[in-house]
Amino acid sequence: METMSDCCEGLRSSAVSRRGVLLGGASFAAWAYLPKFARAADGRDPRLVVVILRGALDGLATVAPLGDPDYAGLHGSIALTSGGPNAALPLDSFFALHPAMPEFARMYRDKKAAVIHAVATPYRDRSHFDGQDVLESGFAGPGRVQSGWLNRALEGLPKGERVTSALAVGPTTPLVLRGAAPTVGWAPVALPQAAEDTAMRLVELYQHRDPALANALKQGLALDKAAQGDDMKPKPGASGVSAMRLAARGAAKLMAADDGPRIGALAFDGWDTHANEGGPVGRLAQLLGGLDGALSEFETGLGARWRDTVIVVATEFGRTARINGTQGTDHGTGTIALVAGGAVKGGRVIADWPGLKPANLYQARDLAPTTDLRAVMKGVLKDQFGLTDRVLAESVFPDSGAVKPMQGLVF
Amino acid sequence: MARDSQAALVALNRFGLGARGGASGDLPNAASDPRGFVKAELARPNGVLLEVPGLQSTAALGKAVFDYQFESQQARDAAAKAATPSAVEGQPPADAKTQRRNLSLNSIAMDMAPKEPAAEPAKPVATGDAAMAPAETMRPSQPKPPPAPLNIIQKTFRAEALARLQRGLMADCGFTERLVAFWSNHFCISANKGGPARMWAGSFEREAIRPHVLGRFADMLKAVEQHPAMLFFLDNQQSLGPDSRAGKNRNRGLNENLAREILELHTLGVGGGYSQDDVTALANVITGWTYAGRLGQLGAPGTFVFNANAHQPGAQRVLGKTYGASDVTQGEAVLADLARHPSTAKFVAAKFARHFVADDPPQALVARLADVFARTDGDLKALATALVDSDDAWTAPLSKMRSPYEFLVASGRLLAQIPNDPGRYLGALNTLGQPLWSPAGPNGFADSNAAWAAPEGLKLRLDISAQIASRLADGIDPRDLLELVAADAASVETRKTIERAESRQQALALLLMSPEFQRR
Numbered sequence: 056m057e058t059m060s061d062c063c064e065g066l067r068s069s070a071v072s073r074r075g076v077l078l079g080g081a082s083f084a085a086w087a088y089l090p091k092f093a094r095a096a097d098g099r100d101p102r103l104v105v106v107i108l109r110g111a112l113d114g115l116a117t118v119a120p121l122g123d124p125d126y127a128g129l130h131g132s133i134a135l136t137s138g139g140p141n142a143a144l145p146l147d148s149f150f151a152l153h154p155a156m157p158e159f160a161r162m163y164r165d166k167k168a169a170v171i172h173a174v175a176t177p178y179r180d181r182s183h184f185d186g187q188d189v190l191e192s193g194f195a196g197p198g199r200v201q202s203g204w205l206n207r208a209l210e211g212l213p214k215g216e217r218v219t220s221a222l223a224v225g226p227t228t229p230l231v232l233r234g235a236a237p238t239v240g241w242a243p244v245a246l247p248q249a250a251e252d253t254a255m256r257l258v259e260l261y262q263h264r265d266p267a268l269a270n271a272l273k274q275g276l277a278l279d280k281a282a283q284g285d286d287m288k289p290k291p292g293a294s295g296v297s298a299m300r301l302a303a304r305g306a307a308k309l310m311a312a313d314d315g316p317r318i319g320a321l322a323f324d325g326w327d328t329h330a331n332e333g334g335p336v337g338r339l340a341q342l343l344g345g346l347d348g349a350l351s352e353f354e355t356g357l358g359a360r361w362r363d364t365v366i367v368v369a370t371e372f373g374r375t376a377r378i379n380g381t382q383g384t385d386h387g388t389g390t391i392a393l394v395a396g397g398a399v400k401g402g403r404v405i406a407d408w409p410g411l412k413p414a415n416l417y418q419a420r421d422l423a424p425t426t427d428l429r430a431v432m433k434g435v436l437k438d439q440f441g442l443t444d445r446v447l448a449e450s451v452f453p454d455s456g457a458v459k460p461m462q463g464l465v466f
Numbered sequence: 467m468a469r470d471s472q473a474a475l476v477a478l479n480r481f482g483l484g485a486r487g488g489a490s491g492d493l494p495n496a497a498s499d500p501r502g503f504v505k506a507e508l509a510r511p512n513g514v515l516l517e518v519p520g521l522q523s524t525a526a527l528g529k530a531v532f533d534y535q536f537e538s539q540q541a542r543d544a545a546a547k548a549a550t551p552s553a554v555e556g557q558p559p560a561d562a563k564t565q566r567r568n569l570s571l572n573s574i575a576m577d578m579a580p581k582e583p584a585a586e587p588a589k590p591v592a593t594g595d596a597a598m599a600p601a602e603t604m605r606p607s608q609p610k611p612p613p614a615p616l617n618i619i620q621k622t623f624r625a626e627a628l629a630r631l632q633r634g635l636m637a638d639c640g641f642t643e644r645l646v647a648f649w650s651n652h653f654c655i656s657a658n659k660g661g662p663a664r665m666w667a668g669s670f671e672r673e674a675i676r677p678h679v680l681g682r683f684a685d686m687l688k689a690v691e692q693h694p695a696m697l698f699f700l701d702n703q704q705s706l707g708p709d710s711r712a713g714k715n716r717n718r719g720l721n722e723n724l725a726r727e728i729l730e731l732h733t734l735g736v737g738g739g740y741s742q743d744d745v746t747a748l749a750n751v752i753t754g755w756t757y758a759g760r761l762g763q764l765g766a767p768g769t770f771v772f773n774a775n776a777h778q779p780g781a782q783r784v785l786g787k788t789y790g791a792s793d794v795t796q797g798e799a800v801l802a803d804l805a806r807h808p809s810t811a812k813f814v815a816a817k818f819a820r821h822f823v824a825d826d827p828p829q830a831l832v833a834r835l836a837d838v839f840a841r842t843d844g845d846l847k848a849l850a851t852a853l854v855d856s857d858d859a860w861t862a863p864l865s866k867m868r869s870p871y872e873f874l875v876a877s878g879r880l881l882a883q884i885p886n887d888p889g890r891y892l893g894a895l896n897t898l899g900q901p902l903w904s905p906a907g908p909n910g911f912a913d914s915n916a917a918w919a920a921p922e923g924l925k926l927r928l929d930i931s932a933q934i935a936s937r938l939a940d941g942i943d944p945r946d947l948l949e950l951v952a953a954d955a956a957s958v959e960t961r962k963t964i965e966r967a968e969s970r971q972q973a974l975a976l977l978l979m980s981p982e983f984q985r986r
Contacts, residue, residue: 110907181726181745182736184909197736228920239921249932253972256963257928257979263959265981268919275925324906329723330701380719381704386726418742 084228084238085309085316086206089215090440101398101439102310102364104353105205105231105320108346109187110327112370114390115422116339117156118170118404122149125411129377133334141335146170150404154335155343158351159395166402168395169464171431173406175372175424181386183327186371191231193429193452202234204451205320208436209236211446216314232320239274239316296345299323303349307356323349326370330381350395362397365439365465369428375420376411389422392431398439398465405461427458434461470497471955476860477503479868479986480822483640484876485950493953496639504854507642508847511680514642516672518629524669524694527622528768531665532760534618619665623657626668627888627902634875635884645679645850646671647871648821650903651910652814653690653732655699657903666695667903683814683844684805691728691801692770694757700724700908707753707778720778725749727908733804735813744785750778751789752797811839815849817913822853823862825914831858864985867918869911870898872986873927877978880947881938894930899923928979935974944973952982 119135120126121143127134135143135151143151144160150172152160162168178189178197185197193204232238254276261269302321309315325342332339346368354361373390389409394401407425409415417423433447437460448456474496478485481504485492496503507513522530616624634643650671657664674693678686690696697703705721706713713719725748729740754777758765765771772794781790787803789796804810815836819827835852842848853859868876874894878884885891895902905911912918944964948956960980967973977983 180736181742182730183907185736228916233916249928249975250972252968253932253975254928256967256972257976260959260963260976260980264957265985267915268924268981268984271919271921271924272928273921275921275923275928327907329721330704379721380706380708380713381701381721382718383701383721385722 084232085306085319086209086232086236086238088209088237089314090209090212090317099363100360101317102357102360102396103318103435103439104306104310104364104366106346106349106366106368107187107191107229107231107320107322108326108368108370109183109322109324110370111183111186111372111374111386112326112390113328113332113339113374113384114172114174114370115373115376116332116334116384117153117343118146118172118391119143119151119153120149120172120408120411121151123408123411129411131378132382133332133337133378135335139335143335146404149408150406153340153343155340156347158347158354159393162350162354162395163402167397167399168393169399169401170404171392171394171406171426171428171461172404173389173409173422173424174392174426174428174431175389176428178372179388181372181388183371183386188230190369190371190428191229193231193432195454200230203229203231203320204432205231205318206234206236206238208440208442208447208451209318210234211442211450212440229320229322237274239277296341296348299345300348300352303352304356307353311357311360321349328374328383329379329385330383332378332383353396364396365398365435366393366395367432367435368393368395369432373422376416376422377420387421388417389424392428394431394435394464400463400466426461427455429455429458430461431464433458434464436460438463438465470500471953473497473500473860474503475864475952475955475982476500477639479876480859480864480866481639481641481644481854483634483637483643483872484879484983486879487882487947487950490950492638493950497953500860501854504639504641505851507637507639508680508850508854511847514646514676514679516629516633516676520625521629521668521672522622524666524673525766525768527665527669528662528694528757529760529766530618530622531662532767535661536760619661623664623667623903624888624892626672627892628885630668630671630902631875631878631888631891632884635878640875640879641850641854642679644822644872645846646676648818649679649686649846650675651905651913652817653686653696654905654908654910655695655903656905656908659699662698663695666693666698670695671903678846680847680850681845682805683810683839683846684802686846687732687801687805688798690732691724691752691797692755694768694770697724697755697757697770700727702752703756705749705753706776707750709780710753710776710778712773712776713753713778720746720749720753722746722749725752728752728801728804731909733813734807734809738807738809738813740785743783747782747784748797748800751782751784751800753778755794755797805844806840808840811836811844815839818849818853821913823859824865825916828858828862831856865915866986867915868984868986869913869918870895870900870923870927871902873898873978873984874930876983877931877934880951880978880983881934881942883938897926897930927984928975931975931978932971934978935971939970939974942970942974944970944977947974948977948982951977951980956980956982 115126115130116133116135119130121135121137135153137143137145137151141154143154144157145151146163150170152163159168176186176189177195178186180186188197188200189195191203192199193207228238254272258269258272258276261272306319306321310317310319323346328339331337350366353364353366357364369392370390372386372388374384374387376387379385405426409423409425411422413419415423429452433452433455436442436447436451437444442451444460447460452458471493474493477496477500478492634640637643653675655663655667655670657667670693674689674696675686678689700723701721702724705724706716706718708719722745726745728748729738729745730736734740754773754775756764756771756773756776758767758769758771760767764773774793777792779792781788781792782796784800785803789799791799816827816832818835819832823831834856835849838852839849874891892902900911944967948961948964960982963976963980964973967976
């Protein structure tokens with residue numbers, strides 16, 4: 056499904072997200088505690104942001120294997136090229152980045168960003184919703200939606216003080232961060248707030264009659280304060296692209312605070328480019344520009360904290376290697392993951408490249424996955440927070456002992 | 467008495483849209499015969515239809531939106547042309563701007579003006595539109611900048627939204643309106659897809675959903691998949707058979723978006739026993755399913771047409787069965803078989819029970835509903851009746867959170883506020899994460915407490931309730947309203963909380979947020 060903003064109802068400020076969010080498909084949530092890290096001794100105060108791109112990102116259009124002789128033919132009219140007015144940005148002798156992402160390219164050149172290519176979760180069918188559940192739950196198959204892997208990772212961390220403010224841009228928490236570890240959220244809404252006294256009375260009523268609602272409301276009330284500011288309000292006519300920046304800016308502001316959350320998740324919608332995907336310019340290019348802007352907002356907003364930050368960008372699966380009959384791509388398998396941040400050992404495209412010959416494609420249609428996305432996530436969690444292989448293999452990503460954490464992604 | 471009030475809460479809140487205020491007596495009526503109160507609406511299938519003067523057919527709306535977009539494009543082109551050679555110091559040429567405004571005004575005048583007034587409610591209740599949301603989410607509270615005139619797409623969307631809201635606000639029980647919302651979400655489109663989708667969002671529901679809500683699933687399925695709004699939403703009008711004449715001429719081909727969602731979301735459900743090959747075959751089967759465009763070359767603009775030139779020739783094999791006829795009946799035959807597939811019965815039954823009864827509904831209930839669905843060949847009235855007749859639906863605790871739409875409509879019913887303008891409702895729905903007819907994906911809005919009882923959403927719900935209360939609490943005694951909402955089924959704590967509130971406004975906000983009002 057596509058979201059187009061060319062014809063919005065006058066009163067809408069933006070497009071909407073799968074999980075129903077005010078800002079154009081942006082949602083954000085964070086852990087409610089400041090972890091006490093084992094690595095506090097070396098002065099690091101690590102931060103982690105997981106960005107979920109819902110709808111299945113075309114990895115071959117974002118980080119194009121220009122050196123693969125079959126790429127141009129498969130991606131046809133929307134293929135990136137190394138020359139011309141909107142030339143792809145070279146990453147190495149083989150891969151090039153979509154020209155809508157100059158900020159990521161700069162981080163890459165500064166060795167603060169990396170690409171993992173031909174990556175996929177263990178899910179091999181092509182339903183968005185199951186695919187997202189696998190991506191976010193951390194289980195090897197669909198159907199397990201009680202908690203997300205990031206939440207279970209939090210349970211393995213030493214719990215410190217509760218954060219005074221934290222976030223979930225949008226009314227709901229994404230699955231990746233749902234679970235037993237308490238989370239908090241924040242939404243930038245231009246809405247007068249109910250009086251605090253009214254809220255407290257309601258909390259008391261819920262405590263007697265409806266404990267689940269009491270917990271939810273208490274968390275909801277704790278959020279708004281630190282994030283609010285005039286520049287956080289959705290602007291009329293804001294597109295999904297500017298909404299991505301806005302969400303990232305708000306999240307970064309909260310996460311930069313000394314008592315702000317250290318671990319959060321953000322989700323952007325709209326990547327399901329079945330028709331008229333566009334090449335160097337067009338629909339996907341706009342979305343990638345929004346993502347690029349969001350990464351840049353994090354870099355700016357986190358200030359000195361950027362040094363210890365890792366942002367991981369992932370999507371539920373990729374898209375067909377060959378464009379379909381409508382200048383777009385259908386649901387596929389292998390795609391990319393991106394990592395960015397001051398703590399990233401970047402400047403690399405990490406790929407065991409499978410090639411795009413017909414025989415090398417997965418089911419003769421998709422980029423074949425050669426790297427398990429869980430290896431990337433495990434590597435980041437291990438290096439950034441010191442989670443052990445055993446916790447990662449048993450509780451964070453259950454039954455994933457065979458998938459070893461990727462080494463050396465983080466300083 | 468207490469037990470009767472409890473059953474009345476189930477009738478009004480689990481199945482309906484909540485008790486109406488004023489002198490409706492909904493709660494005592496529901497208490498005296500809870501099942502009868504719910505089932506009364508099922509006896510009036512025509513009552514599900516929404517035939518409001520001024521609401522137009524999909525074809526008429528299609529023609530209007532095509533013309534509007536064409537004229538807008540022409541005006542933009544003309545403006546660009548005029549600007550390039552003659553623009554001085556980057557000043558936009560004044561005449562282009564004027565021309566554009568005139569064009570859209572013309573379109574509106576031609577297509578909407580005679581009908582728009584008739585779309586107003588038959589018996590408007592004063593001050594209703596001031597109720598539902600803070601001004602800030604809607605438009606500036608002080609009229610500083612003159613608001614841009616609504617274009618024909620926005621006007622149409624608002625007229626359709628208003629008609630749907632008014633129907634929900636005035637319905638006796640609201641059970642059939644809940645069924646409409648359920649099926650509309652099952653077969654959702656999103657108005658955000660673009661102009662035609664926004665234009666057709668209401669007519670899609672009126673034409674493809676409502677006539678079949680108490681009819682047959684197979685008929686609804688066919689009406690949905692052949693409706694221009696669905697074909698546009700999931701790209702099927704662009705999908706060409708690779709070996710069809712059009713496909714070969716234009717060197718274009720399949721788009722499997724609609725075919726996949728038919729199998730995954732509309733019928734069998736994921737895991738329902740289909741493969742990628744079935745998706746591809748079904749995509750081939752429904753090539754040529756499109757709608758006629760502005761010029762009407764294939765048929766009347768905005769109507770479903772089967773374009774044989776775009777249809778993939780030859781037989782196709784779907785779920786192990788070969789469908790020979792290479793015309794529109796090929797796809798219709800597949801849909802008919804999908805409608806009576808056992809996986810469809812299970813998928814629909816589980817979703818139905820989850821919506822009305824619990825996030826994790828009793829498996830025996832799901833099995834019974836699936837059996838009814840299969841035995842009656844997808845008779846949706848029989849399905850709804852079986853749900854109301856079941857004991858599970860009346861004994862399961864009221865644990866589900868009202869969706870934002872259900873909450874806002876229930877609030878409007880209780881406060882007897884029938885709006886003349888949908889703006890506040892639409893704004894509040896956006897804020898609460900359920901923008902009308904605009905889910906983010908083809909799987910529709912979530913239907914779980916995880917989605918609607920999340921911290922930030924609950925906080926926003928409280929803010930909205932406080933806004934409603936600040937506008938409407940004058941002259942209302944919230945203690946009386948509590949009697950209308952729950953009578954002796956209200957908890958002691960809720961009663962005390964409302965009685966001890968420091969103001970009518972606070973009491974009303976707390977009533978709207980009480981578990982008795984939020985859970986169903």
